[in-house]
Amino acid sequence: MNFDLTEEQAAMERMAKNFAEKEIVPNLKKEEFNRELVRQMGELGLFGSAFPEGMGGSASGFLAHSVVCETISTYDSGLRALFNLQAMTVPYAMMEWGNDSVRKKYVKALVSAQKLGCTCFSEPNAGSDIAAIETKVVDKGDHFLINGSKTWISNGTVADYAVVYCTHDRSLKHNGLCAIVVETKQRGWQPHEIPKLGDKASPIAEIGLEDVVAPKGNLLGEWGGGFKVAMTALDRGRISVGSGAVGICQACLNASVKYANERVQFGRPIRDYQMVKHLIADMVTYTETARLMVRRGAWLNDQGRPFTREIAVAKYFAGEAAVRAAGWAMEIHGGMGYSLELPVEKYYRDSKLYQVGEGTANIMRLLIADDALGLKKANRPRLKVPVDFRDLS
Ligand SMILES: Cc1cc2nc3c(=O)[nH]c(=O)nc-3n(C[C@H](O)[C@H](O)[C@H](O)COP(=O)(O)OP(=O)(O)OC[C@H]3O[C@@H](n4cnc5c(N)ncnc54)[C@H](O)[C@@H]3O)c2cc1C
Structure with a gap:
């Protein structure tokens, strides 16, 4: 290794x-x-x-x-x-x-970020359970017509292009899902920003889709094959989300080491107190463990090997680590953790997303436990890429 x-x-x-x-x-x-x-x-x-x-x-x-x-x-x-x-x-x-x-x-x-993207799974009645998606797509012969609503869509107010997950027949559940590329600069795309706790550099929207039109060629994968597209996209998304969580852990550690070295109480820097040392040791350990696990998932993907299970383990742990590290950083900073002067309160607000986005902590636990118990293998051959795009130009 x-x-x-x-x-x-x-x-x-x-x-x-x-x-x-x-x-x-x-x-x-x-x-x-x-x-x-x-x-x-x-x-x-x-x-x-x-x-x-x-x-x-x-x-x-x-x-x-x-x-x-x-x-x-x-x-x-x-x-x-x-x-x-x-x-x-x-x-x-x-x-x-x-x-x-x-x-x-x-x-x-x-x-190249000349255009901005968003990805639309979540709906008011379909969060963890994406097979419950209600947004309806109809094949009109020469184009698709999409109607429904989405929520919690990152960059939904600013995106130019969206991947919209919708269903052509709700009774088919997973097998009715379609993934379609939609250009958002059209009348039927109606985003409204949702105020939120953290991660404010990325605006979140609920979006009404009223007679949204997409060309037939914009279907990703097969008609009714959107669930496969979603699962591969979520696996890859978990690499980013896990990495982001490790970033928060590292930020909390950096801020806490600095503060523990500088802050003096009872005549000594607080780093000298064993209880503060414990927190620093735990932050280092959680950060490095999370990093290793996320990088293992990314590395497996680089090798073209299945990594659904490994990235679920990584994303779950990294999300928990981020929330814990942010809590510990707040503790080490005392009252200053609560102040808007230092970024620690931002880390605290931002960290909670990592237990929710790209599959909640519970959904990761389900996937991991089902795999361990032999109920449902996580690393199945569904990750097969339909074409070899490595040499595309
Ligand atoms: C900041 C932010 C950005 C987001 N960006 C996007 C985006 O760009 N695109 C997008 O499509 N979505 C996005 N989301 C939505 C996110 O993917 C969902 O919030 C997430 O999938 C959970 O869905 P939900 O909120 O409906 O919760 P629910 O699914 O209603 O879950 C509520 C609680 O119940 C638990 N639960 C649900 N089902 C089970 C089960 N079977 N077993 C055990 N526990 C269960 C969950 O773990 C959770 O604790 C974003 C969310 C946030 C907060």
């Missing part, structure tokens, strides 16, 4: 760090969506690690993607969602499951 990053991965980590220091840190307090910042991230290639050069990427792989995503999330977890929307769950799903015209039209524009 080799746990070292390659030279290329290490260089990408440095590039992301330098960018974050220069461009993210000065604007951190604003906690708002910043289109120009996203454009710069795209231009720099931060979203392109897992894409072939012909698709605007660097062909560096999923582990490189994880490293870059973690680094950015260490500075602002709110920007982590972009690593799904401009990479994993939107353009990667398009590249993997779309036809040539979908690939040519949408993938490069998203990876």
Whole structure:
């Protein structure tokens, strides 16, 4: 086993760090969506690690993607969602499951962040249970017509292109789902922003879809094969979400080490108190364990091997680690943890998403336990890629 990053991965980590220091840190307090910042991230290639050069990427792989995503999330977890929307769950799903015209039209524009993406699973009555999706698609012969509503859609107010999961027949449950690329600049696409606790650099929307139109060629995978598309997209999304959670852990650790070294009480820096040391030790251990597990999942994906189980374990643990690390950081900071002056309260708010997004902690537990108990194998051959796109140009 080799746990070292390659030279290329290490260089990408440095590039992301330098960018974050220069461009993210000065604007951190604003906690708002910043289109120009996203454009710069795209231009720099931060979203392109897992894409072939012909698709605007660097062909560096999923582990490189994880490293870059973690680094950015260490500075602002709110920007982590972009690593799904401009990479994993939107353009990667398009590249993997779309036809040539979908690939040519949408993938490069998203990876370079010239255009913004969103991914639409969740609905008011379909959260964890995506087979309950009610948004209806009708095949009108020369186009698709989509009606329904979505909620909790990251970047839903600003996206140009969406992957919309809908059903052609609800009675078929999983087997009725379709994944369709929708261009959002049309009258029937009606997003409204939802105020939320954290991750504010990425606006969240509920979206009404009224007679939304999509060309027939925009179907990803097969008619009724949307569940497969969703599962592969979610696996890849969990690489980003897990990496983002590790970023929060590292940010909490960095802030806590600094504070514990500086803050003096009872005539000594608080680092000297064993109870504070315990918290620091636990933060280091949780952070490094989460990182190793997330990187194992990304590495397996780089090898073309199944990784559903491993990335579920990683995403579950990393989400728990992020929430715990944020709580411990608050504790170490005492009253200053509660203050808006320091970023620790932001880490606390941002961390909770990691127990929810891309499958809740309970849904990860179900997947992991069902696999261990022999009830349902997590790593099934469904990850087979329909075409070999590695050499696409
Ligand atoms: C900040 C943020 C960003 C998001 N971005 C997106 C996005 O871009 N696109 C998108 O489609 N969605 C997005 N979501 C939605 C997210 O994917 C859902 O919130 C998540 O899947 C859970 O669905 P739910 O909220 O409806 O909760 P529910 O499914 O209603 O779950 C509620 C509780 O019940 C538990 N539960 C449910 N079923 C079971 C079960 N079978 N066994 C045990 N426990 C169970 C859950 O674990 C949870 O604790 C986002 C959410 C947030 C908070």
